[in-house]
Amino acid sequence: MTGLATGGGAAAAAGGAAFLAWAVRGRSSAVFGPSVWRGRRDRRAVALTFDDGPSEGTPQILEILARYQARATFFQCGANVERLPEVARAAAAAGHEIGNHSYSHPLFCFRSRRFIEEELRRAQETIAERTGARPRWFRAPFGARWFGMEQAQRRLNLTGVMWTTIGYDWSLRAEAVLERMAARASNGAILCLHDGRELRARPDIGVTVEAVRGLVPLLLDRGYSLETVSQLL
Numbered sequence: 535m536t537g538l539a540t541g542g543g544a545a546a547a548a549g550g551a552a553f554l555a556w557a558v559r560g561r562s563s564a565v566f567g568p569s570v571w572r573g574r575r576d577r578r579a580v581a582l583t584f585d586d587g588p589s590e591g592t593p594q595i596l597e598i599l600a601r602y603q604a605r606a607t608f609f610q611c612g613a614n615v616e617r618l619p620e621v622a623r624a625a626a627a628a629g630h631e632i633g634n635h636s637y638s639h640p641l642f643c644f645r646s647r648r649f650i651e652e653e654l655r656r657a658q659e660t661i662a663e664r665t666g667a668r669p670r671w672f673r674a675p676f677g678a679r680w681f682g683m684e685q686a687q688r689r690l691n692l693t694g695v696m697w698t699t700i701g702y703d704w705s706l707r708a709e710a711v712l713e714r715m716a717a718r719a720s721n722g723a724i725l726c727l728h729d730g731r732e733l734r735a736r737p738d739i740g741v742t743v744e745a746v747r748g749l750v751p752l753l754l755d756r757g758y759s760l761e762t763v764s765q766l767l
């Protein structure tokens with residue numbers, strides 16, 4: 535029976551590991567705090583979201599969105615907001631929603647509750663101070679949640695937002711990003727792209743800009759309205 539018991543234990547451990555992996559990274563997991571990953575399916579609307587900004591490339595994306603009068607949500611990193619406050623402000627001033635993407639874009643797994651709360655709070659304060667917007671939504675760096683996030687979110691009045699589809703715009707070619715997003719867009723979808731690359735200064739976001747240039751008119755053409763996360767939810 536020892537063998538069986540050990541086997542059972544190993545299976546339970548593997549199951550536990552799988553559960554934890556899903557809890558941390560799964561788009562529908564709310565184990566570490568309230569989290570959403572898509573909006574209603576009965577409205578022809580999607581939310582374009584951009585993480586890791588602001589960056590020097592963000593104005594190009596703002597220009598495309600303005601051309602089509604489309605709204606989006608920018609999950610900004612506090613450190614990038616401090617580096618480029620005028621770009622952060624321009625996104626808010628154009629009517630886009632600003633979300634919290636932590637201060638320094640760390641991986642939160644195995645970090646302390648205090649560290650997690652400080653990262654979220656510092657980003658929240660920096661964004662509010664520099665843009666005038668107080669985020670309601672939080673997107674975890676790398677989509678990774680951890681113990682302590684629920685309490686931090688509650689204290690700062692933040693709800694977690696994952697995504698329905700992510701663009702892999704940091705590694706794919708623009709054409710592939712566009713194809714991927716176009717194929718997976720559906721009512722209520724939250725689409726995730728990146729107007730920065732973590733905390734890098736002057737990141738090359740040419741792929742993202744090119745994908746957005748194709749994606750926005752394509753979505754509008756298909757009858758979707760482009761909404762902020764707050765509008766979508």
Ligand SMILES: [Zn+2]
Nearest residue numbers: 585586675676
């Ligand atoms: Zn990120």
